[in-house]
Amino acid sequence: MSTHDDGARPAQDRHVPVLLQRCVDLLAPALSAPGSVLVDCTLGMGGHTEAVLEQLPGVRVLGIDRDPQALELASARLARFGDRFTPVHAVYDEVADVAAEHAGTPDGLVQGVLMDLGVSSLQLDEADRGFAYAQDAPLDMRMDQSRGMTAADVLNTYDERDLARILRVYGEERFAPRVARALVRRREEHPWERTAELADAVRAAIPAAARKTGGNPSKRTFQALRIEVNGELEVLERAVPAAIEALAVDGRIVVESYHSLEDRIVKRAIAAGITSSAPPGLPVEPETHRPYLEALTRGAEAADPAELERNPRSASVRLRAARRLRPTPDHLISSPPRKEPR
Numbered sequence: 001m002s003t004h005d006d007g008a009r010p011a012q013d014r015h016v017p018v019l020l021q022r023c024v025d026l027l028a029p030a031l032s033a034p035g036s037v038l039v040d041c042t043l044g045m046g047g048h049t050e051a052v053l054e055q056l057p058g059v060r061v062l063g064i065d066r067d068p069q070a071l072e073l074a075s076a077r078l079a080r081f082g083d084r085f086t087p088v089h090a091v092y093d094e095v096a097d098v099a100a101e102h103a104g105t106p107d108g109l110v111q112g113v114l115m116d117l118g119v120s121s122l123q124l125d126e127a128d129r130g131f132a133y134a135q136d137a138p139l140d141m142r143m144d145q146s147r148g149m150t151a152a153d154v155l156n157t158y159d160e161r162d163l164a165r166i167l168r169v170y171g172e173e174r175f176a177p178r179v180a181r182a183l184v185r186r187r188e189e190h191p192w193e194r195t196a197e198l199a200d201a202v203r204a205a206i207p208a209a210a211r212k213t214g215g216n217p218s219k220r221t222f223q224a225l226r227i228e229v230n231g232e233l234e235v236l237e238r239a240v241p242a243a244i245e246a247l248a249v250d251g252r253i254v255v256e257s258y259h260s261l262e263d264r265i266v267k268r269a270i271a272a273g274i275t276s277s278a279p280p281g282l283p284v285e286p287e288t289h290r291p292y293l294e295a296l297t298r299g300a301e302a303a304d305p306a307e308l309e310r311n312p313r314s315a316s317v318r319l320r321a322a323r324r325l326r327p328t329p330d331h332l333i334s335s336p337p338r339k340e341p342r
C-alpha cells in the first residue's frame with residue numbers, strides 16, 4: 001500500500017466505472033445460465049465486476065489484475081459475494097490459462113470476457129506510483145511494482161532514437177525528437193529520478209507557442225512512458241485474440257479502449273472474426289471460412305453527454321463488443337492455440 005495515500009479509502013470511492021450499465025447489458029445474454037463464468041481481465045477497483053455479480057445472480061467472476069494493490073482493494077469490496085468471485089494476479093494475455101485453471105467449466109472456456117483498458121484512477125491518484133505529471137514522485141509507472149523496468153530505467157538507458165519513437169508513436173508527441181534530445185542531454189548531468197523533474201524538462205523542451213494549447217505539455221510524454229513500461233500494446237495484441245479463444249460458443253467479449261492505438265488493435269481482432277476468410281470469387285462460401293464472430297456494436301460506441309458530465313474519464317472511451325458464433329477455424333488460428341476440450 002502507498003505510504004502517501006489514505007489506505008482506508010474503499011475501492012468504490014477510488015474509480016468511477018465507465019459505461020457500466022452498457023457493459024453489463026452487452027454481457028448479460030451470455031451469462032444468464034447458472035454456472036456461467038465471466039473473466040474480468042481488468043478488475044481494477046471491481047466496479048464492473050460488482051455490477052455483474054449484483055445483477056446476474058448465477059454468474060461467477062474471475063477477476064484478473066497485474067496490480068496487487070488493485071486486487072487487494074477489489075477483493076475487500078467483493079468479499080460479500082463469497083466464492084462467486086475469484087481474484088487472480090496475472091497479466092491479461094494469460095486469460096486463456098486463467099480460464100482453463102479457474103473456470104471449472106468442462107472445456108475450460110468461459111461465457112464472457114470484459115476488458116476495461118488502461119490505468120485506474122487509483123493508480124493515477126496514488127502519489128508514489130509515478131503515473132501523474134501533477135504530483136512529484138519517483139519515476140516508476142509499473143502497474144505491477146514487483147517486476148520489470150521503471151520509467152526511470154527507460155529514461156536512463158534507451159537511446160535517443162528509441163525515446164523519440166516511443167514519444168511519437170505512444171504519446172503522439174509532435175515534438176518527439178526535440179523532447180528526446182532534451183531528455184538525453186539532461187541525463188548526462190544527472191540520472192532521471194523524479195516525475196517533477198521530467199514534467200519541467202518536457203515543458204522547457206516544447207516551444208512556448210505550442211505550450212498554450214492541449215493541456216499540460218508533459219501529458220503525452222507520461223502516457224508514452226506508461227505504455228512502454230507496461231508493454232501495454234504488445235500485451236493487448238496477444239490478449240484480444242486469446243480472450244476470443246477463451247470464449248465458448250455464444251460467449252461475449254466487451255472491450256473499452258481509451259486511445260486510438262488500443263482501439264485499433266481491438267478493432268482488428270474483432271474484424272478478423274466477423275469477416276469471411278474465403279478467397280474472393282468463390283461461388284459458394286465454404287463452411288470453414290464463415291465468420292466466427294458477430295459484432296454487437298456498430299463501430300465503436302462512446303459515452304453520452306450525461307456520463308461525460310459525471311465522469312471525465314469517459315471522454316475518450318471507445319467500446320466494442322462481439323459474440324462468438326462458432327470455434328475459430330483451424331486455418332485462422334495462429335497464436336495462442338485453441339484450447340482443446342479436456
Ligand SMILES: C[S@@+](CC[C@H](N)C(=O)[O-])C[C@H]1O[C@@H](n2cnc3c(N)ncnc32)[C@H](O)[C@@H]1O
Nearest residue numbers: 017042044045046047048065066067091092120
Ligand atoms: C481502467 S482500470 C479497470 C477499472 C475497473 N473496470 C473498475 O470498474 O474498477 C484498468 C485495470 O486494469 C489493470 N491492467 C492494465 N493492464 C493490465 C494487464 N495487461 N494485465 C492485467 N491487468 C491490467 C490495471 O492495473 C487497472 O487496475
